[in-house]
Amino acid sequence: MVKLSHRMSRSATEPVLAVKDLSVILSREGRPSRVIDNISFDMFPCEIVALVGESGSGKTSIGLALQGLLPREYLPRVAGSIRLAGTELVGAGGRTWRSARRHLVRAIPQDPMGALNPTMTIRHQMRESNGGSERSIKDWLARTGLADPDRIADALPHRLSGGQRQRVLIAMAMMARPKLLIADEPTTALDVTIQAQILDLLRDLTREQQTAILFVTHDLSVAASLADRVLVLYAGRIVEMGRIQDVARNAAHPYSAGLLAARFDLDSDRRRPLPTLPGERAPLINVASACSYAPRCPIAQPDCMAIRPPLEAASAHGGAVACLHQEQTPLLSTQRADAKPWPAVAVQETAALRLSNVRKTYPTGTRSFWGRRQSQPVLRSVNLTIKPGECVALVGESGAGKSTLLRIAAGLEAPESGTVTRFDKLGPQVVFQDPVATLTPWLTIGEQIGERLRGVSLDSEYGRRRVGEAIKLVGLDPVLMDALPAEISVGQCQRAVLARAVIVPPSLLLCDEPISAMDVSLAATTLNLLSDLRRQLDMAMLFVTHDLAAARIIADRIAVLKDGELVEVADPDAIIAAPQSAYTRSLIAAMPSLPAGGGR
């Protein structure tokens, strides 16, 4: 383990957490795989450390390993050492772990609803978890910024909003005054404006309570707005660590540099494709003696496949990096030849979709025996026209009615009043949020993509050829035609879903939050692919998202939806430069971003 200069200033304090040579092997379907590979790091009181990596990098497993909660069905084998506040936890018995989980390490989950017992009041659950007095429960709820702690304490979880639930969980965790708090993507399930508030709250509470936070995230900009230090994880190894400003400005590992470049925000160039990480994670044969990033690395040399790079002092900043050719990394940003700008879209002045005065209400609450349910308006008189070839992004928070509007446009639901006019015989196609869930698990990719050809021709030879073409069009290997969805990665599933949508190009493509569950690089890749396809195939597009930055990059116009009403429809750059409504301003203000000068 390298001694790092910025730690010297803290040498007076003992680390609260010391992880040394930690390895975790999980067995799935009888095949062992090393999800955490020999990592070491320290954490000090009051410190916020971000653990950044893409899906499958092992970041969730580290969080679970520190709580002794690795899933038992995967037969976890843990080696190395975890010392938490002086207690060795690797190999410790159930009693030690239980005590550690109660007093030393607490966690805030990604999904606040799943972490609360739906049948117990908040007060009851807080008492279970901490045994605190009535006063301290109220006190802690108030401290997390909940306006009416008495009401909240007596409520059942389903009566609270997502943000309130996450605050309750933070109160519950911090009430135990833990030495270490593990926050695994605590804000991904929340709206942007709430996200910023939760991050602020976490920062204030740790300073006050001297708690260290391990903040697990795939989003470097969220990490940067909160953390002091960052650990970049790739394939279970730490590839770079250092102060967050250092890494964000002068990334020393090609992977960190790639992650930073793939990140997009309100200032990214929207006239050309976004930079992305090359390829997807590929398994290595001689992984023990090679750099695991080598197959994807743009600056890989022959020795990268022969030597496992040690974590050593970085030349670019005060941290450490595991790269044999770290001096080459800065060249990456200059090397990245500017991609060709997107061709201009020929938007016609007719309409591909016209929604006029669309209204929709949903029944809510309990129903009396004979009575009718009360109804809650979701959409109040929405008017929106999408021209052929144009992309309109629909932005708003959860509950604003975005998805309902998309489902009405798709014809999956009928509006209560108002009219939906589509100007093409061929119906619109929909790309749903979770690509894996929208593929039928027992049918091959090719069978599902070919389903849309049945309206055109039943000839199977012709069908296979067309499916092959569509698969190539979205950048997949035609070999995958015969694969089942579970055999391919999330990114490949997303491409297969797109291939099904465009094999017979619709004049209107509807996308429902297609990137909200993806990590940065995959999101950028998907945005590029969508931008490319809609131009090639001349499709109009409705892109529903809660992410203003993504909306700005893909769309020709942005429509902001709040409480079922369109509050603003305008050109993306105009809307961000001069938002007309207070709501749009709050959305823009809440966007997390890297410290000035970072990333580019």
Added chain:
Amino acid sequence: MTGRPGQDTPARPRFNWRDFFRRAGWLESIGIVGVPVVTVLAVLAPWITPFDPQLRVAGAYLPPSAGHWFGTDEIGRDLFSRIILGVRYTWLSGLAVIGFTLIVGSLVGLISGLMGGKVDLVVERIVDLFIVLPSTLIALAFVAAVGPGLVNTMIALAIFWWPWYARISHDEIRRLKARPHVEAARMAGVRGPRLLLRYLLPGVVPALLIGASLDLANVIMTLSLMSFLGLGLPAPAPELGAMTSRTLDSLTVHWWLPILPAAIIFFLCLLANLAGDGIRAALRGA
């Protein structure tokens, strides 16, 4: 997307017997193998009995021995051969009841689940009605009324068994219909029978299979109970339940006569339950 740890390498979901048995567990695997084996034995029963089960082949009341494994009964018939034939009646009629109710019940459930609306509402209330009736009691009354006999017993059972499968398939269809992949298939233009057969049915089958395999033991138990109470085949037929009840009074003298048929009923139920547990464990993982 963070989620379950270690999920970066997708598992190969292609069917593989080794994985299937590993997930089921070794004891349960015995059940899964045992059910088809017993079925084959039951079908072949008339040809594999060591002695003619209907004829006197030795002295009466011989205890179990190397020549007659399960001993002989009151008129010198070989008990082992009679039990093999009894297994045939009980096991095959159990399978028939399950098979018949499975088809009828799941068809009703599938249709009402697919159609939804008023039809669904009415069918579901009828299903509810059948489920809340005290089934065993009414089945007994039914057989007593129309007269004892194997076919009558099976009909009585079937009347009260199909609603459970209707309920399972209905709920599964409703659940699947709202899933994104079915919605996506509908947007891709898949309709009618094709949607049902390719996109919905394969998702319903595992739940029905689990339900049916766990029910087999139940049906065998109920059939044996009816035959124990004298509502099955008439006297000379070797039914396991009836054999137990007819010889119960000689329990202290000729213990093998009531005990061994009862033990075989127990063994069949155990096998069926193990198979059900195993199939559930194996399919729920997949």
